[in-house]
Amino acid sequence: MVNLNEMGQKACVSKYELQKLSTEVKNKALMAVADALCNEKDKIIAANVIDVENGEKNGMAPGMVDRLRLDDKRIAAMAEGLRQVAELPDPVGEVIEEFERPNGLKISKCRVPMGVIGIIYESRPNVTADAFSLTFKSGNATILKGGSDAIESNKAITEVIRDCLSKEGINPDAIQLIADTDREVTKSFMKLDEYVDVLIPRGSAGLIRSVVTNSTIPVIETGTGNCHIYVDKDADLKKALPIIINAKTQRIGVCNAAESLVIHEDINKSFLPELNKAFKEKNVEVHADMPSMSLMTGAIPATEEDFGREYLDYKISVKTVSDVEEAIEHINKYNTGHSEAIITENADTAERFLNGVDAACVYVNASTRFTDGFEFGFGAEIGISTQKLHARGPMGLRELTSYKYKIIGNGQIRS
Numbered sequence: 001m002v003n004l005n006e007m008g009q010k011a012c013v014s015k016y017e018l019q020k021l022s023t024e025v026k027n028k029a030l031m032a033v034a035d036a037l038c039n040e041k042d043k044i045i046a047a048n049v050i051d052v053e054n055g056e057k058n059g060m061a062p063g064m065v066d067r068l069r070l071d072d073k074r075i076a077a078m079a080e081g082l083r084q085v086a087e088l089p090d091p092v093g094e095v096i097e098e099f100e101r102p103n104g105l106k107i108s109k110c111r112v113p114m115g116v117i118g119i120i121y122e123s124r125p126n127v128t129a130d131a132f133s134l135t136f137k138s139g140n141a142t143i144l145k146g147g148s149d150a151i152e153s154n155k156a157i158t159e160v161i162r163d164c165l166s167k168e169g170i171n172p173d174a175i176q177l178i179a180d181t182d183r184e185v186t187k188s189f190m191k192l193d194e195y196v197d198v199l200i201p202r203g204s205a206g207l208i209r210s211v212v213t214n215s216t217i218p219v220i221e222t223g224t225g226n227c228h229i230y231v232d233k234d235a236d237l238k239k240a241l242p243i244i245i246n247a248k249t250q251r252i253g254v255c256n257a258a259e260s261l262v263i264h265e266d267i268n269k270s271f272l273p274e275l276n277k278a279f280k281e282k283n284v285e286v287h288a289d290m291p292s293m294s295l296m297t298g299a300i301p302a303t304e305e306d307f308g309r310e311y312l313d314y315k316i317s318v319k320t321v322s323d324v325e326e327a328i329e330h331i332n333k334y335n336t337g338h339s340e341a342i343i344t345e346n347a348d349t350a351e352r353f354l355n356g357v358d359a360a361c362v363y364v365n366a367s368t369r370f371t372d373g374f375e376f377g378f379g380a381e382i383g384i385s386t387q388k389l390h391a392r393g394p395m396g397l398r399e400l401t402s403y404k405y406k407i408i409g410n411g412q413i414r415s
Helices: 004-018 023-039 041-057 062-068 072-087 126-137 148-167 183-189 205-214 237-249 268-281 324-334 347-356
Strands: 095-100 106-113 116-121 141-145 175-177 198-202 227-231 258-264 285-288 315-321 339-343 361-364 401-408
Touching (some): 004 116, 004 175, 004 183, 023 041, 023 072, 023 126, 023 148, 041 062, 041 072, 041 148, 062 148, 126 175, 141 183, 148 175, 227 237, 227 324, 237 258, 237 268, 237 339, 258 268, 258 324, 268 315, 315 324, 324 339, 347 361
Parallel strands (some): 116 141, 141 175, 227 258, 227 339, 258 315, 285 315, 339 361
Antiparallel strands (some): 095 106, 106 401
């Protein structure tokens, strides 16, 4: 069995070394790792093929297989993410604010690394590279615990990164992977608060609940995505159709895919039959309430569970509402605090929606698929936080730092 205490000790040694690295050294290493991933893509893909074949043999859903699969294009995207992170400003050392007290004390609030960041994630092996790039650039060591579904892929990617760091003269323990897939090891990792400063889960609702419930390490919760699109009575339906189809079908196995449609009753007769035709062309199964079912042939009656479900599949729920307030109420009842969108040409309605919906990201006339660190210009992301403490939404470099106060005096004592 893996020695977690030893891994924790190595990470703690590494974190103090990383905090001393200059921005130039970190950026050079990130660029080198990006090149290494591309140069070693055959090795990574060969390992990934084993994971994909095992997943298909075990009956893994198509959406999850898609999340697992790597190819030349996805590895190139991983490398590009590292290059983008290298080009971003280094948050470490940034002075957030500074001021002077009446007694002459000069106080500055400065960004610092968190230390050791643990990440538990499931089937997406690209997370391995994303997690490294962001934790490394922000001066943190990381211990990764990927899912058993992607174990061979994760090992291959981690080996490439560690080898590259060694060649750059950097402690390879900046990134460590727990290769033991035993669930008891995962539970023990959640208790490693002596060494790990923060734990970030990425994956299913079950995984996230397990980490939040069992961890003795502070957790940043990255949530599941029951994302809604509300089509208002003042929507431009020519915009609405491609936005909905993109949000639902561009990639089904991701947390920012649309899972629920809410539509104003004034336009359901003119829009739902056309949308239903587009859904059929994409093999999307519709679970609709009664007012919507009569306009969508082949639709299945929606249950309470359907309205709150993250399908990660070619399925969507549909709800008809009488106004934007009912839409907001429905969304706030069933959403997961991730990403919600309205399609409307009415600026006042859009503003009511933006202010009324409780979610990390709220869109007007755009696909929910843009909730992504890469799309936000963060280079990559460590996850989409749906909580409200410390970080919310796509988590980039700044969200992986804390801060400390530096106080400069000239002999002051407190009376």
